[in-house]
Amino acid sequence: MKNYVLVTGGAGYIGSHTCVALAAAGYTPLILDNLCNSSAKVLDRLATISGAAPRLIEGDVRDRALLDRVFAQEPVQAVIHFAGLKAVGDSVVDPLLYYDNNVNGSLVLAAAMRAAGVRTLIFSSSATVYGEPDESPIPESAPTRPANPYGRSKLMVEECLGDLYRSEPGWRIALLRYFNPVGAHESGLIGEHPQGKPNNLMPFVSQVAVGTRPELVVHGGDYPTPDGTGVRDYVHVMDLAEGHVAALRHALAQPQALLTVNLGTGRGCSVLEVVQAFERASGRPVPRTIGPRRPGDVPAYWGDPAAAAEVLGWQARRTLDQMCADSWRWQSGNPEGY
Numbered sequence: 100m101k102n103y104v105l106v107t108g109g110a111g112y113i114g115s116h117t118c119v120a121l122a123a124a125g126y127t128p129l130i131l132d133n134l135c136n137s138s139a140k141v142l143d144r145l146a147t148i149s150g151a152a153p154r155l156i157e158g159d160v161r162d163r164a165l166l167d168r169v170f171a172q173e174p175v176q177a178v179i180h181f182a183g184l185k186a187v188g189d190s191v192v193d194p195l196l197y198y199d200n201n202v203n204g205s206l207v208l209a210a211a212m213r214a215a216g217v218r219t220l221i222f223s224s225s226a227t228v229y230g231e232p233d234e235s236p237i238p239e240s241a242p243t244r245p246a247n248p249y250g251r252s253k254l255m256v257e258e259c260l261g262d263l264y265r266s267e268p269g270w271r272i273a274l275l276r277y278f279n280p281v282g283a284h285e286s287g288l289i290g291e292h293p294q295g296k297p298n299n300l301m302p303f304v305s306q307v308a309v310g311t312r313p314e315l316v317v318h319g320g321d322y323p324t325p326d327g328t329g330v331r332d333y334v335h336v337m338d339l340a341e342g343h344v345a346a347l348r349h350a351l352a353q354p355q356a357l358l359t360v361n362l363g364t365g366r367g368c369s370v371l372e373v374v375q376a377f378e379r380a381s382g383r384p385v386p387r388t389i390g391p392r393r394p395g396d397v398p399a400y401w402g403d404p405a406a407a408a409e410v411l412g413w414q415a416r417r418t419l420d421q422m423c424a425d426s427w428r429w430q431s432g433n434p435e436g437y
């Protein structure tokens with residue numbers, strides 16, 4: 100019985116949480132990760148949460164010979180492809196690195212899958228493919244105009260996979276456009292641990308609350324939003340993880356399919372709302388100052404989650420307070436990460 104799900108990038112933030120959700124749903128995750136932005140220590144934590152650690156194959160998705168061996172030796176029924184680089188700023192500085200890792204990596208993976216006859220693929224895309232939207236909530240039909248190499252790398256992979264789907268029958272491909280994943284597993288054993296200074300809001304706020312950083316700089320207080328700060332669609336990482344299981348289950352039930360689906364809550368929260376929720380969850384103050392706008396930032400956007408509900412039967416269930424409480428449990432229990 101082919102029940103392995105190959106999870107590329109499965110040692111990382113979203114991938115590790117998805118391994119928990121896969122195991123809970125009766126699938127057997129098999130991780131392929133080069134550990135360039137994660138630690139093998141996550142496996143012990145996954146064993147504690149799920150009762151057994153997934154196997155880790157340490158290697159790169161661009162290594163075709165390795166992928167051929169994995170598909171020849173392991174009973175893989177589907178692939179969830181998280182492996183990629185995700186720092187927008189770094190992608191501007193070194194676009195070739197991003198195109199090689201994210202685009203070339205996905206093409207090598209897809210070619211190895213085709214050769215092995217494994218045609219079910221769930222791909223980590225991003226709401227960043229929309230760029231600055233005309234309106235929110237953003238439906239999947241909105242124009243795509245990514246504003247940086249990272250976003251373009253995601254859109255290029257979406258387009259390549261669409262062409263692959265149309266080139267031969269039998270492919271089942273889901274392109275999942277995530278909004279802003281935050282939070283951690285409720286055990287507090289796994290979570291997000293960015294290297295160096297965090298770029299993203301929630302890890303930064305957590306580090307201020309735990310005392311690693313003195314204060315949060317709010318990037319802009321004069322946006323045309325209710326409190327003047329930027330608005331995003333924050334989605335709990337365990338909801339997101341369950342969204343992958345829903346997409347996998349749906350894909351496996353179709354003779355063939357190409358889906359493009361937003362994974363978000365459909366609700367926007369401002370920077371100050373997040374900060375206040377975090378103060379409530381942690382019982383700690385989060386000192387902040389209002390700074391200038393961050394170049395390239397979109398003032399406000401959130402996703403339309405209707406297609407995910409209709410097609411996948413998936414809906415985000417966890418609240419902003421839960422996102423903050425779970426982030427805090429992870430951060431306060433693991434201030435140095437893994």
Ligand code: NAD
Pocket residue numbers: 107108109110111112113114131132133134135136137158159160161180181182183184185200204223224225226277278279280
């Ligand atoms: P992450 O960095 O925690 O996880 C990515 C994992 O992939 C890491 O464990 C890393 O070691 C591994 N990896 C990177 N390149 C690899 C390669 N060439 N071969 C093998 N392993 C490799 O990031 P994450 O937040 O878990 O993101 C997972 C995916 O979701 C990424 O593709 C990212 O672009 C996408 N995404 C993330 C967000 C977000 O805000 N976190 C939003 C939208 C989309």
Ligand code: UDP
Pocket residue numbers: 279298299300301303315316317318319328329330331370393396
């Ligand atoms: N933000 C902030 N201070 C920070 C990091 C982020 O005010 O130190 C704001 C940012 O301007 C945006 C929101 O928080 O309005 C979410 O930013 P993040 O980088 O987490 O996500 P993205 O902008 O990529 O959606």
